[in-house]
Every structure is written in C-alpha cells, then in structure tokens.
Amino acid sequence: MASVTPAKTNVESKSETETVKKEDYEVEDKNFEREKVKTDPNFKRKIVWKNVIGFIFLHSAALYGLFLAITAAKLLTNIWAFFVLILSGQGVLMGAHRYYSHRGFKASWQLRLLLVACQTIAGQNCLYIWVRDHRQHHKYSDTDADPHNANRGFFFSHMGWLMSRKHPKVIEKGKGIDMSDLEADPFVMIQKKYYKTLYTILAIYIPTLVPYYFWGENIYTSLFVCYFFRYVLMLHGTWLVNSVAHLYGNRPYDKDLKPVENLTVAKITMGEGWHNYHHAFPWDYRAAELGYRDASLTTQLIDFMERIGWAKDLRTASCDMVRKRTLRKGDGSHTVITESTAANKNGEILTTNNKRKSSLITDKNHQNEKLQNGHPAEDAEQKKKSEELTNGVPRIRKLESPVIRNKVFNRG
Ligand SMILES: [Zn+2]
Ligand SMILES: [Zn+2]
Numbered sequence: 001m002a003s004v005t006p007a008k009t010n011v012e013s014k015s016e017t018e019t020v021k022k023e024d025y026e027v028e029d030k031n032f033e034r035e036k037v038k039t040d041p042n043f044k045r046k047i048v049w050k051n052v053i054g055f056i057f058l059h060s061a062a063l064y065g066l067f068l069a070i071t072a073a074k075l076l077t078n079i080w081a082f083f084v085l086i087l088s089g090q091g092v093l094m095g096a097h098r099y100y101s102h103r104g105f106k107a108s109w110q111l112r113l114l115l116v117a118c119q120t121i122a123g124q125n126c127l128y129i130w131v132r133d134h135r136q137h138h139k140y141s142d143t144d145a146d147p148h149n150a151n152r153g154f155f156f157s158h159m160g161w162l163m164s165r166k167h168p169k170v171i172e173k174g175k176g177i178d179m180s181d182l183e184a185d186p187f188v189m190i191q192k193k194y195y196k197t198l199y200t201i202l203a204i205y206i207p208t209l210v211p212y213y214f215w216g217e218n219i220y221t222s223l224f225v226c227y228f229f230r231y232v233l234m235l236h237g238t239w240l241v242n243s244v245a246h247l248y249g250n251r252p253y254d255k256d257l258k259p260v261e262n263l264t265v266a267k268i269t270m271g272e273g274w275h276n277y278h279h280a281f282p283w284d285y286r287a288a289e290l291g292y293r294d295a296s297l298t299t300q301l302i303d304f305m306e307r308i309g310w311a312k313d314l315r316t317a318s319c320d321m322v323r324k325r326t327l328r329k330g331d332g333s334h335t336v337i338t339e340s341t342a343a344n345k346n347g348e349i350l351t352t353n354n355k356r357k358s359s360l361i362t363d364k365n366h367q368n369e370k371l372q373n374g375h376p377a378e379d380a381e382q383k384k385k386s387e388e389l390t391n392g393v394p395r396i397r398k399l400e401s402p403v404i405r406n407k408v409f410n411r412g
Contacts, residue, residue, distance in 0.1 A: 037143040037169055039151040046165040055163060058232060065229025068221045077211040081226045084121060084207045086270075088234055091118025093270055093298045096127055097287075100182060101134040104285030104315050105302060109187075111310040116187040120202045123231055124238065126195040127188050128179065135177050136170070138282055142246065142258040145173040150246035150258055158243035159235075203227070240265050245275035252334030253280040253289075253326050263295070271296025280325055281317040289322060 069078055095115030098104045107115070119127050133147045140146045144167045150157040156164070182188045191198060207226040211217035249260030259275035266273025266288070273295075274288035286299045305311035326337045 037140050037145040037173070039142070039144055039149060043144065043167065045152075045156075045167070048163055048165060051163045055159070058228065061224060061228035062232035063229075065224035065227075065232075069225045069229060072218070072221050073225050074211070074215060074217055076215045077217045077222060077225055080211055081207070081230045084226060085230045085234055087118050088122035088203075088230075089237065089270060090298065090301060091115055091120070092122045092124060092130075092234075092238060093272060094302060095119045096122075096124070096130045097134065097272070098285055098298065098302065100127055100188070101131045101138075102282050102285075103181070104283055104287075105306070105311045106313045107305070108310045111305055112185065112187050116191050117202060120191060120195070120198050121207070122234055122238075123199060123203045124235070126192045128182055128192045131182055132174060132177050132179055135179075136174055137242075138279065139177070140169075140173055141279060144169040146170070147174075148242045150243065154243050154247060157246060158239045203231070237269050241269055241272045241275060245273050249273075249276070250333040251276045251331045253277050253322070254329040255331040256329060266295045271298045280329075281322070283315050284317045285314045286316060289317075 069081070073081075096119050099107055099112075099115060116127060119130070124130055125133075137146050137148065142150050147166070147170050148157045148161040149167075152160075204223075204227050207230065208219070208223045211222040211226060212219045245262045245265045246259050249262040251257060251260055253276050257276060257279045259279040261276050262273040264273065265275070272278070272287060274290075277284070277289050278287045285302055286296065288296055288299070302311055302314065306314060323337050326334045330338070332338055
C-alpha cells in the first residue's frame with residue numbers, strides 16, 4: 001500500500017528520533033517512513049564468541065569446498081552447485097527482498113511458494129526475520145537501530161553484526177516494525193514454524209544428495225561443494241550490499257542517504273548494487289533506475305514472471321519523481337538529468353526529444369520499447385532532432401557506450 005504524503009514543514013524535535021520532512025513527490029510505504037536515530041560512536045559492542053567460532057568453522061569448510069570444486073568435483077556437480085546458488089539467490093533477492101520486504105509487485109501463490117522454498121535454501125534465517133531486519137534497515141538506515149549500521153565500518157556492516165550482540169536500539173525499534181502482511185501469508189508462517197526441518201531438507205540434503213544419486217559424486221565432495229561453499233558464497237554476495245553498497249560509490253539520487261551506486265556489487269548480486277536509488281525508492285521492483293542495462297537478472301526474471309502471469313502490478317518510480325528527487329537531493333553525479341535540466345533553464349525549449357531523454361532513463365516501459373540489443377534505438381526523425389540539439393545537452397546516442405554510461409554516473 002503506497003500513499004502520497006502531503007508536504008509538511010520540518011518537525012523540530014529535541015528527542016533522538018527525528019522525523020524527516022517528506023515532500024509531496026515522495027511516495028512512501030507505511031513501513032518505510034524514514035526515521036533517524038543517531039549512531040553513538042562510543043558504543044562498545046559485545047562479541048558473541050559462539051557465532052565467531054561458528055563462522056570460522058563455516059568458512060574453513062567453504063574453503064575446503066572450493067578446493068574440492070577445483071580439484072575433485074565432477075563438472076556436473078559444479079554446475080549443480082551454481083544452479084542451487086542462483087536459485088537460493090533469487091529466493092533472497094526476488095523473494096525476501098523485492099517481494100516480501102518491499103512489495104515491489106504482486107505474486108501468485110505459485111510464485112510465493114517457489115520463493116519461500118528458494119529463500120529456505122539460502123539459509124539466511126526464515127523469511128519473517130529476514131524481512132523484519134530488512135524493513136528495520138531501511139527505516140533506520142545507518143543508525144544504531146539499523147541491524148547492520150554501516151557507520152560502524154566495513155566489517156561490522158558486512159558480517160560483524162552477526163557476531164555481535166544487538167544494539168539495544170535494534171531490539172527496541174525492531175518491535176515496532178509492521179509485519180502484519182507476512183503474518184497473513186500462510187507460506188511465510190509455515191516456513192517460520194518448521195524452519196529448521198525445511199532448511200535441513202532443502203538446503204543441505206537435496207543439494208548434497210542430487211549429485212550423489214544421479215551422477216555418482218562422492219558424498220563428502222558433494223556436501224562441501226554444494227552446501228558449504230555454495231552457502232558461504234551466497235552469504236558474502238548478500239553482505240556486499242550491506243557493506244560495499246553503503247560505503248563506496250556515488251549518490252546521484254539522494255546525497256543524504258548513505259547507500260551508494262556500485263556497479264561491481266550490482267554485477268555480483270544480479271542487480272542489487274544500485275543502492276542509492278533503492279533506498280530512495282525502495283518499492284520500485286527494479287531496485288534500479290535503468291533496469292535491464294544495469295546487470296539486473298532479478299528484474300528480468302520478475303518481468304518474465306509477469307509474462308507467464310505469476311507476477312502483476314509491478315511498481316516503478318515515475319520519471320518525474322526520480323527527476324525531482326535527483327535535482328533536489330542528488331550529489332550532482334546524475335549528469336543526464338542535471339545537465340539536461342540546466343540546459344532547459346538556459347532557455348532551451350523542452351523538445352519531445354528532451355522529454356524522451358528523460359524518460360529513457362526512468363520509464364521502464366518506454367525503455368523496453370526502445371531498447372534494441374541492449375541499446376536505445378532512434379528512429380530517423382528523432383535522430384534528426386537529436387542532431388539538431390546543441391548547447392552541450394547530452395544526446396541519447398552517448399548513452400550507448402558502456403564507458404560513457406559509466407562516466408555519466410561516475411561508476412568507474
Ligand atoms: Zn541498504
Ligand atoms: Zn531493500
């Protein structure tokens with residue numbers, strides 16, 4: 001459920017919780033009313049040694065799994081492990097993240113069942129807890145109430161938070177996260193109730209036993225490659241979004257948000273690296289402004305689900321919403337929007353072509369129509385108009401080169 005929040009004046013508050021001003025163009029979910037709690041730099045976190053030992057064991061087993069994958073495993077076993085990795089990845093990315101946490105689209109019962117099963121394979125706790133932590137992460141992003149507060153550094157936001165006692169603010173604010181929609185979903189609640197059993201069957205037994213029974217793989221090789229190595233690889237992929245995509249990159253959409261745009265993370269995580277955009281518009285099912293060209297397999301798979309009738313009502317931020325937010329709050333690195341707007345302010349009339357440039361980078365349907373072989377197509381008339389443009393306004397053709405494309409957003 002989205003609602004347009006009317007413009008309000010800033011709320012002056014002396015309490016540590018500060019309500020952030022919301023503009024009329026900011027459409028927010030009730031779960032994502034941005035609140036700020038500070039980060040206490042003097043807070044001493046307590047290490048949970050049991051978890052530290054567990055992670056040391058898990059990583060040692062994963063490294064041995066990597067060794068076996070290179071030296072002993074059959075090719076089919078490695079292909080199978082990769083397949084399970086992608087499947088569990090989609091359980092987290094499409095399932096836990098874009099669907100259950102942010103409701104970026106509506107899903108049929110078949111898709112929900114598939115996503116809950118795939119998320120179980122990922123072994124990142126049950127959906128209910130995953131989603132609660134993630135909604136809390138958005139609501140209190142990079143503060144003491146954020147479970148993986150990136151202001152505590154790379155290691156803490158990557159995996160250190162799982163080896164530390166929760167900050168009292170995380171426990172306190174976690175109780176206020178609205179989970180009623182998940183509580184109404186029988187698949188989620190059944191998974192929560194029988195999580196350990198389901199996890200043992202779906203994440204350990206099946207991935208390990210398939211290579212053993214079907215192509216005679218050694219059972220230990222299968223266990224270390226298809227469970228330990230595959231599991232830890234997926235964990236680090238997910239953690240990169242919490243660490244690297246909150247620390248290293250630019251903020252074209254909202255410089256007041258700590259999350260950044262990071263191409264490398266986007267490639268590794270099948271499209272979750274455009275994190276400044278994602279935190280600015282969390283309910284956009286694409287988790288990126290540019291969809292297909294931004295290394296987003298997850299977005300393509302959601303589009304596929306829509307085509308077969310398993311997903312519908314895909315939500316995207318409108319061109320105007322993105323443009324206004326970028327101009328008002330971006331760090332200036334979104335040169336396509338900032339330069340074309342500056343040119344318009346200098347007296348140039350907003351031509352159809354200029355409008356198209358704006359929609360090119362924001363409107364999914366328009367983009368799908370115009371993309372040919374991954375590049376925007378121009379018909380003869382628009383091409384002619386484009387060539388008539390001067391005054392340094394960026395042309396659509398410039399976006400065709402990935403190098404220039406990266407420069408546009410400083411995504412080295
Ligand atoms: Zn984040
Ligand atoms: Zn999110």
